[in-house]
Amino acid sequence: MRTLQRNWISWFLLPLILVGMALALIVYVVNNPGGATAGRALTYPNITLYFRQHMMMVLAALCLSIVVGIPAGIMLTRPRLRTLGRVVENVVNVGQTVPSLAILALFFVYLGWGFNTAVFALWLYSILPILRNTYAGLTSIQGNILEAARGMGISPFRVLYRIELPLAMPVIIAGIRTSVVILVGTATLATFIGAGGLGDLIATGISVRRDILVLTGAALSAILAIFLDHVIGQVEAALLSQTERRL
Amino acid sequence: MFGQIKWKLGLLLAAVMITGIFMAGCASDDGWVFATDHEYSVRPDGYPGLAELYGFEFDDVVIMDLGITYAALRDGEVPLAMGFATDGRIAAFDLVNLVDDMQFHPVYNCSPNVLASTLDDYPEIEGILNQVVPLLDAETMQSLNATVDIDEKEPADVARDFLLEHGLIGETPPAADKGPVGVGSKEFTEQLLLGQMAVMLLEDNGFNVVDNTGLGGTALAREALENGEIDIYWEYTGTAWMAHLGHEEPLTDPAECYQKVKEEDLANGIVWLDYTEFDNTYTIMMRRADAEELGIVTISDLADAINEGVPAP
Known part of the structure; x- marks a missing residue:
């Protein structure tokens, strides 16, 4: 009973506070833009559009990264591909050091401007933490646990499904959380290749020197990052409590 | 272990997909x-x-x-x-x-902005930079820009050739005995060209010049000037009027805009030298x-x- 109550509060309290903060901020800045120039960017339709474009880019890239990153991570830890796994892990680590703006600019050259290019570049960028964490989570499981499972005659697929994935899950989800926070931040750069999003507010604010635009864009993307991180954190907690109950 | 929570995950995934579809509906790429x-x-x-x-x-x-x-x-x-x-x-x-x-479009004539404090130390900078200003009409600027953007010449080479052609600099600058003076610019071609011209003109007059051209956007260049990280960069009258001085109403007369900006910016310790004929x-x-x-x-x-x-x- 007490756990249930605590869960409800943690599920809804923080998201509610965040949504409230975002709404209050939007209402405030739309009504007090501090001048006509900033006011032209700070309208309800504009902010809604930017927010939607931002969410859309982040969610599309995140879904693609999860769908590709986790299976790829699993495959690389299978016995036959283990050596390749170490190589890929290093490549991935190096890949993460390329600046995100450079990745966007690179794909702009080949794919043109707009939403699709932005999602593609963001996807490539956000796949890395998920792949790496899946790989790390699975390889860090102690060998004797797996040996015991195999010794009991459990099939390799069931070992993966019943033992490896549940044990590696906190690490995998941590990767997804890292990824989503990176994505929300990086998506603000997509404005430079015409994909819109909250970066429109930030970049416009910088170029016309209206701080309120920069602050609004930055605050909204920070709120979005915390929100998504929280949601994924709750999924993790739900999955963990299931595992614990079974143990 | 996944059995009991499968529906929860399914629900979450469905929610994400519905949101996605809803949001995809707002994209439109046709028309004007x-x-x-x-x-x-x-x-x-x-x-x-x-x-x-x-x-x-x-x-x-x-x-x-x-x-x-x-x-x-x-x-x-x-x-x-x-x-x-x-x-x-x-x-x-x-x-x-x-x-x-x-x-409708307001005027954007360009002019070297120099810190008043730097000009106090080296008043000759005004005369040095003002030499090149009258040469810069719209046609000249467009063709200089094209030489860089289309013919892929280096801005520094184009600027040097232009100044040499007009006899404003010598082949090799003399040894530097004054300065250092920092020259900045924004990141686009015209600004790089103008920035390089300022660098070369000053070097030709014995200044030790710190080349900070290609700083970034308008705001960065201006902040660098305000903070004294650079001493000189070229700014457009219309940009200063609206962005730096915070006016909401644009001006469409070149001379009027220049005079007003020059007067107001003096209070910020920034001196506007002569302005170009070209209006970008x-x-x-x-x-x-x-x-x-x-x-x-x-x-x-x-x-x-x-x-x-x-x-x-």
């Missing part, structure tokens, strides 16, 4: 789509004011980095784009500037073939075409 940079999208002397004065609205406005609008227009990805009147790519990409028949104002561009086919020459023509529902090229 206008590619613009960030600044132009909100400035009163940009798109909002233009649409109001001429009485039309584009079907969609796409905001992107300054400089990729030209290629987006050339490649047929958008029918309309904003650019700058002195850009060399306009002629090279076979684009046309629509005539601003209602004289905003321009609305179309592909030449489209403009000829639709008979669009002026922005009023464009407004009529949009309002009459002529399909976008």
Whole structure:
């Protein structure tokens, strides 16, 4: 009973506070833009559009990264591909050091401007933490646990499904959380290749020197990052409590 | 272990997908789509004011980095784009500037901005930099820009050739005995050229110059000047009036704008030297073939075409 109550509060309290903060901020800045120039960017339709474009880019890239990153991570830890796994892990680590703006600019050259290019570049960028964490989570499981499972005659697929994935899950989800926070931040750069999003507010604010635009864009993307991180954190907690109950 | 929570995950996934589909519904890429940079999208002397004065609205406005609008227009990805009147790519990409028949766009003449404190130490800087200003008319600037953007010459080489041709500098600068003086610029071609000209003119007069050209956007260059990290950069009168001095109403007379900016900025410790004849104002561009086919020459023509529902090229 007490756990249930605590869960409800943690599920809804923080998201509610965040949504409230975002709404209050939007209402405030739309009504007090501090001048006509900033006011032209700070309208309800504009902010809604930017927010939607931002969410859309982040969610599309995140879904693609999860769908590709986790299976790829699993495959690389299978016995036959283990050596390749170490190589890929290093490549991935190096890949993460390329600046995100450079990745966007690179794909702009080949794919043109707009939403699709932005999602593609963001996807490539956000796949890395998920792949790496899946790989790390699975390889860090102690060998004797797996040996015991195999010794009991459990099939390799069931070992993966019943033992490896549940044990590696906190690490995998941590990767997804890292990824989503990176994505929300990086998506603000997509404005430079015409994909819109909250970066429109930030970049416009910088170029016309209206701080309120920069602050609004930055605050909204920070709120979005915390929100998504929280949601994924709750999924993790739900999955963990299931595992614990079974143990 | 996944059995009991499968439905929860399913629910979450479904929610994400529904949100995605809902949000995908808002994208539209057809019609009179206008590619613009960030600044132009909100400035009163940009798109909002233009649409109001001429009485039309584009079907969609796409905001992107300054400089990729030209290629987006050339490649047929958008029918309309904003650019700058002195850009060399306009002629090279076979684009046309629509005539601003209602004289909406304000003036953007360029002038070297020097810190007053630096000018106190080296008053000769004013004379040195002012030598080049009268040479810079619209045609000259456009062709210098094109030499860099289209012929892919280095801005420094183009600037040196230009100054040598006009006898403003010698082949090799003398040993530096004054300074150091920091010269900055924004990141686009014209600014790099003007910045390099300032660097070379000062070096030719025995200054030790710190070359900080290509700093970034307007705000960065201005902040660098205000903080004393650089001593000189070229600014446009209209930009200073609106962005740095915070005025909301644009000015359309070159001399008036220059005088007002010069006076106000003196209080900020910044001195405006002479201003150029060229006026690097905003321009609305179309592909030449489209403009000829639709008979669009002026922005009023464009407004009529949009309002009459002529399909976008």
